[in-house]
Amino acid sequence: MASQLRGNDLRQLGFPEGRAIGLALAQLQRKHLKKLSQTDQLTLLKELLANPASYLTHLDWSHTAAALLPPPSRHIALTERKEYAVFGAEYIEQGAIHQMETAMKLPVTVAGALMPDAHHGYGLPIGGVLAVDNAVIPYAVGVDIGCRMALSVFALPPRYLEQRVQELRKLLLDNTKFGNRDVFRHGQKLGHAVLDRPEFQEIPFLRNKLDTAAAQIGSSGGGNHFVEWGVVDITDPSNELGVPVGQYLGLLSHSGSRGLGASIANHYTKLAQDTCQLPAEARHLAWLGLDTEAGQEYWTAMNLAGDYASACHHQIHQRLAKALGERPLAKVENHHNFAWKERLVNGREVVVHRKGATPAGQGVLGIIPGSMTAPGFIVRGRGEAASLASASHGAGRQMSRTRAKQELGEADVRRYLQQHGVELLGGGVDEAPQAYKDIHQVMQSQTDLVDVLGSFTPRIVRMEGGV
Known part of the structure; x- marks a missing residue:
C-alpha cells in the first residue's frame, strides 16, 4: 500500500489552495486508489492537474476536476421571464408557481x-x-428518471375481482417487490437485454452501477409507486387499443428506474452545479450543454435509465400475466421524468423536459392515474402547442408527505379505503387518497390536452412495506 500523500505533496505538484486538495486527498482514500503506488498516484494527479476538463465526467475525479477549473467570473444571470401557459391555476400551490417563474428566467429557456x-x-x-x-437540466428531468405508468387489459370480467380476491391478492404479494431491500432472489430473477447494454462499460460513472441494476430489475420503488388490480372501463369505441367498449380486469403499475436513475440524477446534477453556477433560487436548475461531453454522457445515461425503467414494468406485467394464466388484450405505457428532443410549431428544435407530466402529442396514448379511491384515465393526446404537447401525470398532491402524516391517522385512512372498496397491501398515511387533488377537477382542466378513451378504478393495491 502506498504511503499517504499529504496536502503539501499536492501543492508541490501545483494544486491551488482550496477545495481541490481536500477532494483529491479524499478520493485517494478509496480502496482501489489506495492500492496504487505513490508514484502512480502522483502521475495520476499530474495528469488531472494538466487537463482537468478531460476528467469532468470521470467516475473518481469529476468533482476534483471541476474544483481545479477556474470558476466563472460571476454567476450566470437570470433573464427576463418568458411567458408560459398554466392549466388549472386554481388548483396549483404558490410554491410551484414560483419555481416555474424561476425556470422561465433561465437564459436557455425557450418555452414552458x-x-x-x-x-x-x-x-x-x-x-x-x-x-x-x-x-439538459438533470433536476428538470427528476431524480426518478423515466418513471412511468403501464397498464395491461385482460379478457376477464370485473366480477373476477370479487370472485378471486384472495388469489389476486396472493399474486401481487408473490410477484412484486418494493423498496431497496425487498428484491427478487437469484433463482427468481428474469434476464433482460437492457442489462447487456454497452453503456454500462462505456460510461465511466456507470461501471459500478450494473450490479445494483441487476439486483433491482423487475422491482418497484417506495413512496407513491404501486402495482394494482382494478377495473378497466373502455368507453370510446374508436380507441386504438382494439378493445371493444366494456369492462375488463386491469393491472396498473407505477415505478421508475430505481437506484440506477437516482445515482445518475445526483451525480450529473452535482456536476452541472459545479460548472453552471446560477443564483441561489435557481441552483437546482443547473444545466449541461448538449455540445459538451458531460451533457452527452448524461443524455446517454438518462436514456439507459428510461429503458431500464420500462424493462422493470415489462417484467412486473410478465410475471403477473403468467401467474394469472392470461395474455393481455392490450397494453398502454407512457413515461414522465424525462427529456425529449422535439420541434415547436415554428420548427425550432428544443429539449422538452417533462417532470411529472405525460407526453400528449397528437394521437399519443397514456395513462393519468387518480388516487387509490379515484379512477385513473386512459387518454389520447391532442398535441396542444400551448402545453408543449403535455398533460398532467396524475392528480397531484394537495398535502405534503409531512402534513399527511401529521393530519391523517392510519385507522382513518384504512376506514376511508374500506368505504371505497379498496384493499391496500403495504403503503402509509403519506400516500393516503386524501393527500391528493380531485382527479376529476384535474381532468376538467385539461380537456384541450387529451381525449379520454376509458378509465381504471383500483381495487387491490400493493405498495412498499406493511405486509
Missing part, C-alpha cells in the same frame, strides 16, 4: 407550461414542462 397537478419539487416543479435550447 404548468400542468393542473403541479406541486412543489426540486428545481422544476412536479407537473412542470420546460423547453430549452441545446441543453
